[in-house]
Amino acid sequence: MVLRASLLLLTLTGSPSDAPAPACSGVLTRARVVECALEASPAVQSAVLGVEALAGRKRAARTILPSNPMVEATVASRRGLITSDRDINVYGRLSQELEIAGQRRKRVAMVDAETQAQQHRVDATRREVAAETLRVYYELLAAREQQAMLGRIAQATQTLVELAAQGEKAGLTSRLNADVIGTTVVKIRQQQVEAGRRVATARALLANLLGADPAAATFEVQGDLSPLAIEGEAAALVELALARRAELGVAAAERDALKRQIEFYKRARVPNPSLVAYAQRDGFAEQVLGGGVAFPIPLPSPLGRTYAGEIAESKARVRQAEADIERVRRQVRAEVMTAFEAVRARRSEVALFDAERIRQAEGHLEALAQEMAAGRLPIRDAVVLQQAFLDLLASYIEARRALGLASVDLAQATGLLPPGATP
Numbered sequence: 001m002v003l004r005a006s007l008l009l010l011t012l013t014g015s016p017s018d019a020p021a022p023a024c025s026g027v028l029t030r031a032r033v034v035e036c037a038l039e040a041s042p043a044v045q046s047a048v049l050g051v052e053a054l055a056g057r058k059r060a061a062r063t064i065l066p067s068n069p070m071v072e073a074t075v076a077s078r079r080g081l082i083t084s085d086r087d088i089n090v091y092g093r094l095s096q097e098l099e100i101a102g103q104r105r106k107r108v109a110m111v112d113a114e115t116q117a118q119q120h121r122v123d124a125t126r127r128e129v130a131a132e133t134l135r136v137y138y139e140l141l142a143a144r145e146q147q148a149m150l151g152r153i154a155q156a157t158q159t160l161v162e163l164a165a166q167g168e169k170a171g172l173t174s175r176l177n178a179d180v181i182g183t184t185v186v187k188i189r190q191q192q193v194e195a196g197r198r199v200a201t202a203r204a205l206l207a208n209l210l211g212a213d214p215a216a217a218t219f220e221v222q223g224d225l226s227p228l229a230i231e232g233e234a235a236a237l238v239e240l241a242l243a244r245r246a247e248l249g250v251a252a253a254e255r256d257a258l259k260r261q262i263e264f265y266k267r268a269r270v271p272n273p274s275l276v277a278y279a280q281r282d283g284f285a286e287q288v289l290g291g292g293v294a295f296p297i298p299l300p301s302p303l304g305r306t307y308a309g310e311i312a313e314s315k316a317r318v319r320q321a322e323a324d325i326e327r328v329r330r331q332v333r334a335e336v337m338t339a340f341e342a343v344r345a346r347r348s349e350v351a352l353f354d355a356e357r358i359r360q361a362e363g364h365l366e367a368l369a370q371e372m373a374a375g376r377l378p379i380r381d382a383v384v385l386q387q388a389f390l391d392l393l394a395s396y397i398e399a400r401r402a403l404g405l406a407s408v409d410l411a412q413a414t415g416l417l418p419p420g421a422t423p
Contacts, residue, residue, distance in 0.1 A: 024210050025218040030137060033206070033221060034418050037133040038126055040211030047122040054115040061107040066272060070095045078284065085284055093278040095294065101270035110260040117253030124246035129209070130418035134228075134408045136205045141225050142401035143198035149393055150192045153365055153386070154185075184383050188390070225400040227343070227407035230416065234340045237414050241336045244415030247328050255321035262314045265307040271296045332413070339410035346403035353396045361389040 024036035038044055072093040079086050204214035212219065232240065242248065273295050280288035301308055365386060411417045 024212065027220050027222050030134070030221075030223045033137055033210070034130050034133050036211075037129055037209045038418060040209070041125075041129045043125050044122070044129055047118070047125040050118045051115060051122060054111060054118055058108060058111040058115065061111045062104070064104065065096065066099050066103070067097045080284070087284045088281075089283070090281045091278070092280070093276065095274045095276045097272050097274045099272055101267040103264060103267045103270075106260060106264035106267050110257055110264055113253055113257035113260055117250050117257060120246040120249035120253060124250065127246065127412055127415065127417045131408055131412040133206070133209050134411075134417075135405055136202055136209060137221060137223070138225065138401055138404040138408070140199065140202035140206055140221055141223060142397055142404075143195055143202055145225065146394065146397050147192065147195040147199055149362075149397070150188060150195055152362075153390060154188055154192060184386065225397070225404050227346075227404045228411050230343070230407065230410055230414065234337060237340060237410075238333050238336045240416075241332050241414040242329060245328075245332050246415070248325065248332065251321060251325045251328050255318055255325065258314050258318045258321055262311055262318070265311045265314065269298070269307050271298055335413040336410070339406065339413040342406040343403070343410050346399065346406045349399045350396075350403050353392075353399065358393065358396055361392050365389050365393075 024032075024040070028036065070093075072091075072095075074091045076089045076091070077086070078089050203217065206221070207214040207217040207219070210217075210219065230237070273293050275291070276294050277291040278289075280286075282288050298304055298306070300306065408417075
């Protein structure tokens with residue numbers, strides 16, 4: 001089961017100078033549009049920087065000593081009560097805390113689990129950006145195709161207007177026929193305005209996803225409304241989604257991080273000893289050197305800190321994370337089945353439009369004016385037929401657009417976005 005995305009070569013537009021064109025300008029294929037959006041996405045960059053931030057936390061967790069050495073120096077004046085001798089006493093003390101219960105290893109393991117969760121968040125963000133980009137891509141193609149179709153029909157309609165005007169002047173047709181055609185012209189022009197708005201909106205949204213200026217975009221998209229090809233039955237796609245969906249990876253990694261946090265708290269309950277070394281010039285010119293080990297005294301709760309509350313909280317959050325994993329699994333199954341049924345329904349809908357019938361409808365739209373000019377077709381009948389063929393072609397474009405969007409939803413639900421992603 002693989003996602004078959006169009007992998008046509010990227011053709012960049014020429015430039016008057018020898019300077020290379022920007023990487024995401026010119027003619028962009030479907031695959032290249034997704035690549036450019038991922039490269040320019042602030043959301044993806046933010047998620048990746050989250051991984052870098054955790055790398056810094058891991059560096060801090062790998063510190064061998066739990067704290068820096070402590071150096072203490074004091075100076076005192078000594079005077080004998082009987083002899084009245086005087087001397088200066090100097091005291092120096094060096095202490096270093098040590099971890100003896102493997103806390104460092106547990107800290108590193110906890111950060112590793114959090115890093116794994118963040119890496120899954122990067123994958124989830126990339127999938128969301130790819131899906132959003134493909135949806136806008138299909139919207140742009142559909143709007144552009146509808147705009148071109150309406151442009152061809154507008155030319156034929158203008159011929160009908162001219163013929164109706166000529167017939168009215170010659171007394172062959174009534175004013176009613178001209179008004180009927182005029183109403184049709186207004187409707188078609190209204191649809192042209194709406195199609196132009198959809199093209200401009202989709203282009204601006206796509207430029208924003210590509211990191212380009214919507215007012216000065218220098219790219220053109222290449223492709224058609226063919227859907228993303230996803231093979232497999234529903235049960236197989238559900239299993240694929242359970243293996244690839246990043247949300248499940250995030251939930252599982254967060255649960256593992258909480259488990260490792262519990263282990264760290266348990267190790268943190270072990271008191272850390274400190275090695276102590278001291279040197280003194282005590283008494284009257286007496287030299288004292290010594291050392292030893294200092295142990296903290298653990299006190300029971302609530303007098304001392306036993307991490308009992310933190311451990312209890314983490315255990316509860318582990319159970320919460322396991323419930324979230326089951327929730328996400330159910331959500332994934334539902335999303336895949338819903339998207340799978342939507343794709344199947346949209347394919348059945350597109351299959352209703354016979355390719356030969358669509359070609360004939362386009363030909364009939366262009367031939368209506370000729371038929372009316374030859375006197376073989378009344379004007380009002382031509383208007384009715386034109387509207388019927390127009391509705392058929394518009395429905396065909398809408399069905400293909402809906403199928404393309406449904407295929408994007410299925411690819412997103414199964415974890416097959418972006419194209420070329422590995423499990």
